[in-house]
Amino acid sequence: MSAYLLPWDRLEELVGRLLKAAEVIAPRRLESGDVFYGAIASPAEVAWDYRSAVEPLKRFLLPQREPILRFSTNGKLQVEPIYDEKDRVFLGVRSCDVSGVGVLDAMFGGDIEDPYYMARRRRATFIALTCQEPDEHCFCVCGDGGPFLKKGYDQQWTALGEGMLVEVGSEKGQALADSHSDLLSQAEPSHIGERLRLAKEAETRFGDFHSYIAAAMRKLSMAEVPEEVWEKGADHCVECGGCTFLCPTCSCFTVTDRREGDVVLRERHWDACMYSCYSREASGHNPRATRAQRVRGRFFHKLSLQWAQRNGRHGCVGCGRCVATCEAWGHMAAVSEAIRRGWESE
């Protein structure tokens, strides 16, 4: 695929053009200093120098609460679907988050397509921004989520000395480059050389922080994890759900009906497999009644070869958000370490 250079002095012009054509979701720095992805109103709002965003891109494709059907009873029961059909450009988003969207694509695409997710997904364009400096909890090198991407993006941008290197990864990305060709020049071999050097350097900056995903995958898949790991580890979990809600690949949802005047809206909401009510049935029977069962279920789904085969990859991209948010033990790095080594009391 082709590559271009977007000189620094044309960046604002290009973002301005994107804003005219679609909603642009980009990293924005709040007053608190935290960076969140959100819709921008002007090119100046993009926090190009950020390391990671507090939340992944999930909520833009799978909102925390979304109406999916509208029921009405005007003499006869009627039902109609509600779709969100807005064009969105995801600009300057991190590699791990684009990789996370790839996992969601496998979940909501496939033989049975989820029309709500796919309506948004088909209208989305991803312009990834490669990472050159990992954040405190990042481990995308262990999770196959970054710091540079090989696929999954429409365009991948890398900040070079002269400007942004624009790598095209899809037909959609090429069409976008073509329509703004007046701002772009063909990338020179020196630009590609600089990009390769930056990618290599980025991988050396991850320090001592590891997540032993391969070992955890093997033991989980072979049912070789001692019960003790789940039981003792789960004692520490407070069931806040943070790990699941902040995870770019966790997509469990539940469905409820809500009256609004004369109509009933069927809504789906994020759910968390760590919650005790997650799998409880009307009879009271709960196949995952204990927290240890729920932690095991969650990590089996995330990391087993069985599910990796089914979904095309394992379910961790190494964004580090569960590590950053977990009050206790239930995050990927700690659990994969406990699976690898067995439980060791502190």
Place this chain on the structure above:
Amino acid sequence: MSNPYLPDITTIKRVKPETYDTTTFTLQFDEPKAREQFRYRPGQFVEVSVFGAGEAPFCIASSSHGRDDFDITVRKLGRVTQALHQLDAGAQVGVRGPLGNWFPFEEVGGKHVLFVVGGLGLAPLRPQIQDVYRQRDKFASVTVLYGARTPEDLIYRDELEQWQHLEGMKCLLTVDVATDGWTGNVGVVGSLLPNVKWDVSQGVAFVCGPPIMINFVVRDLVGMGFAEDAIISTLERHMRCGIGKCNHCIHGDKYICLDGPVFTCLQMKAMMELEP
């Protein structure tokens, strides 16, 4: 865009109380096209929407043979089932389906077919029993062993009465606790198993009921010599979506809604190994 979450509208044709808390609803799609497209096999399930209450999964409880409507048999238990029990014939509900896999039929041709059933577990097996009996010349024999907690908990009583007198079917009933007027067997359904006199290596067993009953019956069947892949059951979970998206029904490496709900005992054992 096809939408697997979008129900078709059905009308309740009949409401038949089975027990003090369980009712059979006969549903028919309003649109002739939906009626035509609704082709299902015994073991499959539907998601039923009750206006204002929500959606819940139910097995299809009737054979499709000669009918363009179908039954669900529902215990009044949670929000959706309570709302459903408020409805009379003529009311409309939404239906998605058929969903999930089905009981083997052609694959078990020539075998002695045994049904071991507890309580409401007769609902998913009823269409299979009806189909197997109708084509009984394709099987070596047909045996139904059905148990309920009390005589008041037996469902499909008219049909049970018929089944007990049919040529070519052995149907035995039992209750855990007898009440006034019950003159039949008393004991758990497993106590009827000694009535199986044929060579179990030539048999297939369909087992449905409460989890504890399944556990005991499967143990007994294995003890009698049934192969684990000749014992077939159907699992239940709270399946929110029914199409492998919401993840609520995952057990081990399987979606109950997509890979099941019908599994052999051998498959269930493998799932239990991954997720005890």
